[in-house]
Amino acid sequence: MEGICPHCESPARGDECDQGCNRHLEPGEILEPTCKICENKAEYREQEHFFFRLSSFRDFLLEYLETLEGTSNARNYAREWVNQELRDWCITRNLEWGVRFPGHDELVVYVWVDAPIGYISFTEEYCNNAGLDWKDIWQGDSSIIHFIGQDIAYHHCIFWPAMLKGAGYSLPKAVVASGMVKIDDKTFSKSRGYVVWVNDDYLDHGFQPDLLRYYLASYTSHTKDLNFSWKVFQEKVNNELVGSLGNFLYRTLHFTHKNFGEVPEGAVSDKVLDEIRSTIQKVTVAMEEYEFKKAIDIIMGLSAYGNTYFQSKEPWHLIKNDRVACAGVVKDCLQVAKALVLLFEPVIPTKMNEAWGHLGQKGDVSQMKYDEGLVELESKRPLPKPAILFTKIDDKKIDEMEVIMNKRIAEAMAKEEKSAPQVPVIPVVTFEEFNTMDIRVGTVVSAEAIKGSDKLLKLQIDIGEDIPRQVVAGIALTHVADELVGRQIILLANMKPAKMFGVESRGMILAADENGAVLLQPESKVENGTPIR
C-alpha cells in the first residue's frame, strides 16, 4: 500500500514514511492509501476477529519483568511497552496459510501465538525421544531461557509470558536478546543476497560446525550487532583456534607423547591449579550472566597462559638434562589442556570431544563439570598419538567463498533493478555541493546563428566581467538571435568549457525544458553578475 505521509506530505508506503520524515504511521494515518499492485483505493471493511485480553496482564507483567533475567535491552524495552499502554492483542488473521483458528475456517492464528507454542512442541518431541517428561519443563520448576534477536523482544517478554501465565505454564527465567546478524556490515537480507546459508555456503564447502559456533559465540557481547565476514572468520579461526588454542593443545600433547608416551609422574604445581581455579570461577560467573563472549575471552586467556608457560619453562631444554623437572612442566601443561577442553566443550563440542580422547580420557566430556579441570590427570595413563585439531584456512578458500557471496549479491542487485519500477533516483546534494555551482545573472550582448547548425546560437553574455562570456546555446529552434540581445538570462558560469561546431562555449544558459527551451530570467532587472542562490 502506498499513500501520502500526514506529517511531511512525502510519498509513504505501508506503515512508514520511508522517503520523508521516517516516522512510523499507524493504520489509517496514511493519506490517499492506494494498492501498490492494482492501484485501487484502499477501503475499510468489517471483519470478525479474536483478541487476547493482554490488558488484564499489566500488573503481572510489570512484576514479572522485574525478575526476568537476561539482557537489559529486552527487559527495558518490554517494561516501557507495558508502562505506556497495553492493548488487547488481535490474534487472528485472514490469511490462506497458517494454523486454522478453532471453529473459524476463514481465520488463522497469528503466527506469534503459535510460533512460541512450537517451543513446547519440540520440547515434547525431544523429551519423548530422551525418555523425559516435557511437563517437568513447561509446567514444573525449570529454567526456561530464550535466546532471541532484539527485534522480537516484545513477543518474548510480553505476549509469550502473558500467554503462559494465562494457561498456567512455567514462565521463562531469562530472555537474552542479541543484536542483529550482519553480513559484511550490511543488513542481513536474503533478497539482497547478504546471506550465508549454513548448508550451501558452509557445511557443503567442508567447514566444520565448531568453527562457526566459535565465531558466533565469541564475536561480541549480546547487545551489539554480530557481523559476519569470511575475512574475519579466517582471522579468528587462524589466530585464535589454530594459533593459540590448537597450537597449545598440540604442542603439549605432541611433546608429551614423543618424550613420555604417557601422563608423567609428579604433582601439578599449585600455581597452575590456582590459575585454572580462578579461570573456572570467572568463566562460571560469565556463563551465569549469559555473557558468552566474556567467557570465551577468559578461556582464551588460559590458553595464552598455557603457551607462555610452555615457552618460559623451555621443556625442550629440560628434557635433555632434567627429566624430572621436564615431567613437572609437562604435567602442568597437560592439566591446563584438560581444563581448556572442559571449558571449551560447550562452544566447540566436536573438537573438544576429540581432544578429550587425545588426553587419554574416557567418557563424554559434555557430562563433566568444570571442576573436573582441577582433578589431576592420572599418572602413567598412556597417551595416544595426538592429531591436529584445527587447521588454517588459506586465502584461496576465503577468496572462493567471497566470490560466491559477491556473485549472489550482484545477481540479487540485477534482479532488483529489473523488477523495480523505473523511478529515476535523484541524488540529494548538500549545500556545499550546490555552492560549487557559479550561477549568475547576465545580459545578452550579442547573438548570432552558427553556420551549419540548426539548433545552436553563439551568444556573448555580460556577467559583470571585463569581457563578455562566449556561450553556445541550443535554443535556435525557439529563439531568434536578434530578439535575445538585451535580455537578461541565468548562466551557469563555471560549466566546463566545451567546443560545439568549432565554437568555444564557456557557460550554460538555464531554461525550463518544455518541448524546447523556455529561458529563465530574474523577476526584475538586476545587476549583471548577481549570484543565484
Add this chain to the structure above:
RNA sequence: AGCGGGGUGGGGUAGUCAGGAAAUCCCGACGGGCUCAUAACCCGUAGAUCCAUGGUUCGAAUCCAUGCCCCGCUACCA
C-alpha cells in the same frame, strides 16, 4: 516522532551498572627472542581529543544534562 540499545587506537573489541594512578584483548605495523609446536609460539615498541559540548567531583570512558550519528521496535511482515 515515541521507546529501547549502541558510538572506545588503522580494523575489530573489553571496560561503563558499583568513578580512582600509565584504558583490555585480538588482528595489522615495527623490533627482538625461541626452535617443542600447524611459518606456530614468546617478549617488546609505536599508535586512542574513550562521538561532541557543558556540568557534578580531589578525580569522569564510567555519573548528570543537551546535541549529533548508527541500529532495533512501534501491536496486520515474520
